[in-house]
């Protein structure tokens with residue numbers, strides 16, 4: 055699903071009006087019908103609706119919603135904020151339509167007016183600004199938004215299109231905006247909804263279709279995209295009936311140190327469940343029995359050092375060629391000087407894309423010139439702190455995304471920035487967001503599972519970008535299935551491993567299941 059900027063949303067609006075037999079007022083009506091239906095299904099009897107309207111088309115939506123709710127028999131009042139007398143044409147038309155239906159349905163709010171008294175079961179609808187928001191809220195507008203926010207613990211606040219004050223595709227971190235419980239937005243996600251800094255302002259986001267022209271949506275390139283089931287199914291390749299373990303690649307996983315061998319176990323198990331053909335796990339001596347018992351399907355190579363691996367570069371021939379389709383390095387590895395030196399030698403020898411995570415990222419961050427040695431098209435999987443250590447601090451989430459895209463482009467890498475909506479950037483500068491996953495996955499070992507999954511998928515022959523997008527989705531879906539079976543609180547990284555199979559099943563769909571019983 056593409057993520058359009060505010061300017062592109064306006065273009066989509068104009069394109070639709072030009073190419074379909076629909077006027078802008080009719081499009082507004084469609085948007086208002088969708089919002090009204092959503093409100094009605096959710097709140098029905100006993101509630102009254104209080105709709106705060108601006109002077110533009112977002113306010114026009116609010117006025118139309120008020121009219122439609124009243125037609126359905128609900129108590130609904132529009133509060134028209136008098137900060138300007140420059141109303142948009144469709145806003146005026148909806149003022150007139152509501153006024154002709156019921157003169158008392160519109161109350162104007164002037165600077166200095168008392169904030170309206172609200173009954174017990176009131177729903178507050180914020181239709182002050184949407185995608186036209188262009189500058190900080192000041193004076194009367196700021197006061198009104200502050201008054202709305204002060205009521206957020208007593209009443210439900212529903213924002214139309216965007217919480218007023220929030221910019222669709224720039225940071226609003228330090229600016230005032232409505233803090234909504236729900237945001238009803240039209241047709242497409244906005245970048246703002248995917249930013250951690252906006253989590254307490256958008257509440258739950260609901261995307262409502264309003265019939266924007268499909269041609270504009272399919273033909274317009276965007277910088278950002280939210281992965282969806284259609285994209286995942288287009289990436290996923292079912293296994294071939296005439297294949298063998300060599301078909302699905304051999305991964306060398308370099309992970310674990312004394313006290314952190316669990317990281318190696320989780321990565322190894324995830325890599326195996328992700329479908330790799332062969333897996334060799336490289337651990338310090340202390341890890342030998344652990345790996346052989348916890349991951350019997352994997353082979354094990356052992357470092358001479360009992361506690362931390364320091365010679366793993368020797369597992370790869372001096373010219374880098376050899377049996378490993380890909381290498382994953384980092385989970386629980388440790389960052390001692392000897393380990394860092396071995397990592398440098400490995401980077402000098404092995405020139406195919408690697409998956410680099412955790413302590414391997416910390417080694418890169420401590421010795422930044424090593425970044426120049428990372429094989430092109432490698433997959434880096436930092437969390438925000440690791441990202442900051444590698445590529446520097448960012449003033450806000452939008453700046454961090456720009457840094458992410460720039461680093462991926464300049465260094466020809468695939469970088470996966472972990473978060474609620476994990477962001478994946480590649481050398482072409484495009485950014486994909488992943489929507490699967492839940493807060494239960496914020497737990498130790500979750501990242502190790504992701505590393506294993508990514509390596510396992512990459513080794514099977516997926517292109518790096520596809521491996522990243524599919525791997526992030528699979529990891530999140532396994533976490534969602536695991537949490538559904540128990541709870542987010544109880545979810546462990548090992549549960550994510552156990553649910554990789556079910557997650558694949560969901561992606562493949564039953565139609566593609568290769569099993570003779572399907573014809574019985």
Ligand SMILES: NC(=O)C1=CN([C@@H]2O[C@H](COP(=O)(O)OP(=O)(O)OC[C@H]3O[C@@H](n4cnc5c(N)ncnc54)[C@H](OP(=O)(O)O)[C@@H]3O)[C@@H](O)[C@H]2O)[C@H](O)CC1
Nearest residue numbers: 067082085110111112183184185186187188189190191215
């Ligand atoms: N996307 C669609 O296809 C549809 C969208 N709809 C709704 O329309 C709004 C966008 O409406 P628009 O009129 O473009 O913008 P707003 O209502 O958000 O804002 C109106 C004007 O307010 C001015 N502005 C901006 N920021 C401030 C501020 N801080 N203080 C005061 N005034 C401000 C600005 O005008 P300027 O010329 O002064 O810059 C805005 O233009 C969209 O969000 C949907 O809700 C349709 O109803 C359906 C189709």
Ligand SMILES: [K+]
Nearest residue numbers: 180183216218
């Ligand atoms: K709004």
